[in-house]
Amino acid sequence: MQYIQYQISTYKIIFSILFSVFAFVSFSDSLLSYDTEKLNSLIQEFSRHHPGSSVIIYNPDKGHVEYVFNRETAFRGFFSPGSIIKVFSAMAFMENAGQFQFNPSRRIICRGKYFLLPSVRITPSDEKIFNIRRENDGRRYLRCSKSHGPTDLHNAIAHSCNVYFLSYAEKNSNLIYKILVDRWKLNSSVKGSLNGAQIKLSANPFPGEIEILASSIGEGGLIRISPLKAAQIFGSFFIQKNALIPSENIKANSATAYSMHYNRSAANDLLKALQAVHQTGTLSSMKITNSRVKILASKTGTGTQYGKIFSTHAWNVIYFQIEGKKRVLVTFVKKGYGGKEAGQLSRLVINHL
Numbered sequence: 351m352q353y354i355q356y357q358i359s360t361y362k363i364i365f366s367i368l369f370s371v372f373a374f375v376s377f378s379d380s381l382l383s384y385d386t387e388k389l390n391s392l393i394q395e396f397s398r399h400h401p402g403s404s405v406i407i408y409n410p411d412k413g414h415v416e417y418v419f420n421r422e423t424a425f426r427g428f429f430s431p432g433s434i435i436k437v438f439s440a441m442a443f444m445e446n447a448g449q450f451q452f453n454p455s456r457r458i459i460c461r462g463k464y465f466l467l468p469s470v471r472i473t474p475s476d477e478k479i480f481n482i483r484r485e486n487d488g489r490r491y492l493r494c495s496k497s498h499g500p501t502d503l504h505n506a507i508a509h510s511c512n513v514y515f516l517s518y519a520e521k522n523s524n525l526i527y528k529i530l531v532d533r534w535k536l537n538s539s540v541k542g543s544l545n546g547a548q549i550k551l552s553a554n555p556f557p558g559e560i561e562i563l564a565s566s567i568g569e570g571g572l573i574r575i576s577p578l579k580a581a582q583i584f585g586s587f588f589i590q591k592n593a594l595i596p597s598e599n600i601k602a603n604s605a606t607a608y609s610m611h612y613n614r615s616a617a618n619d620l621l622k623a624l625q626a627v628h629q630t631g632t633l634s635s636m637k638i639t640n641s642r643v644k645i646l647a648s649k650t651g652t653g654t655q656y657g658k659i660f661s662t663h664a665w666n667v668i669y670f671q672i673e674g675k676k677r678v679l680v681t682f683v684k685k686g687y688g689g690k691e692a693g694q695l696s697r698l699v700i701n702h703l
C-alpha cells in the first residue's frame with residue numbers, strides 16, 4: 351500500500367514538473383519581448399521626416415498585436431493598399447483558374463503600359479482617381495512601375511507587375527472584386543474593439559468599370575484597409591488558418607473573426623513567390639543586419655492616395671521568424687513608395703528587434 355502511494359505521489363511530481371515545463375514552453379512561445387522604448391524613439395525619429403508612419407507587429411497564431419506605433423493610423427486609418435492586395439488577387443486567379451483563363455506559368459508581356467479595353471467607359475471621376483494616359487494613337491493606358499518584359503506569376507509577384515494582374519482581372523473584373531470583398535473581407539472592419547467605431551468603408555455604391563478592375567491591384571479607392579486589417583488578413587494567409595480578432599491583450603487567445611479556408615497548394619506556391627520579393631524583387635534593397643531574423647515572405651505596396659493621383663502611400667507586409675517565433679510586420683508610410691520609404695522603416699524595425 352505504501353509502495354502504491356509512493357508510486358502515485360512520484361507520478362504526481364513528475365506530472366506537475368512536465369506540466370510546468372509544458373506551460374512555460376507554450377507561454378514563452380507566445381511572447382516576443384521588445385525594447386519598446388528604443389523602437390518608439392527610432393520610429394519617432396523616422397516619423398519626423400515621414401509624418402503619419404505606423405508599425406504593427408502581430409502574432410498570427412494568437413491574434414496578438416505585440417507592438418504598435420501610431421495606434422490611430424494603425425487601427426483606424428483606411429488607405430489604398432496598392433500592390434499588397436495582389437497576394438489575394440493571385441489566390442483568386444489560382445482558385446478560379448477557369449473564370450480568369452489563368453495559367454501561372456504563362457508569360458504575359460509587360461511593356462510598362464496596361465491598355466484599357468476599347469469597350470471600357472472612362473468617366474470624369476476616373477480622370478480624378480487614376481493617372482490615365484493617352485498613347486499617340488488615342489489608346490488609353492495605366493502605367494506599370496516599369497517595363498517588366500515576359501512575366502509569369504512568380505515574377506509578377508516578386509516585381510509587382512500591374513500589367514500582369516490587370517490582364518487577368520479584365521477577364522472578369524466583377525468577379526475579382528467580389529472575391530476580394532466577400533472571400534477576403536477586404537472591405538470589412540477587423541471586428542472587435544481595436545478598429546473603434548464601425549466605419550462605412552465602401553467609397554462608392556455605384557463604382558465605374560475602371561474602379562472595379564483596379565481593385566485587383568489595390569487602386570481606385572473601392573478597397574481601403576487599415577494596417578491592422580493588413581496584419582489580420584496576411585496573418586491568416588501566412589499560417590493558412592482562420593483570421594482572428596486582433597487584440598492587445600497578450601494573455602488571452604483571440605476569437606475567430608472570419609473562417610478562412612485555403613487551397614494549400616495554391617497558398618504554398620504563392621508563399622514561394624513571396625520569398626523572392628526581398629531576395630530579388632521589390633524589397634531587395636532592404637538590407638537586414640540582424641542575424642537573428644529570417645524573412646519568410648514579404649510584399650510591398652504603393653497605393654495612390656485617394657483623389658491625389660500623384661501622391662502615394664507606402665506599405666510593407668513582412669512575415670519573419672526570430673528565435674523560432676513567427677510574426678507579421680506591417681509598416682505604413684503615409685507618403686512614399688513600398689520599396690523605398692516603407693522598406694527603410696521595415697529595415698529600421700527589423701534591425702532593432
Ligand SMILES: [Zn+2]
Nearest residue numbers: 460494498511
Ligand atoms: Zn509590369
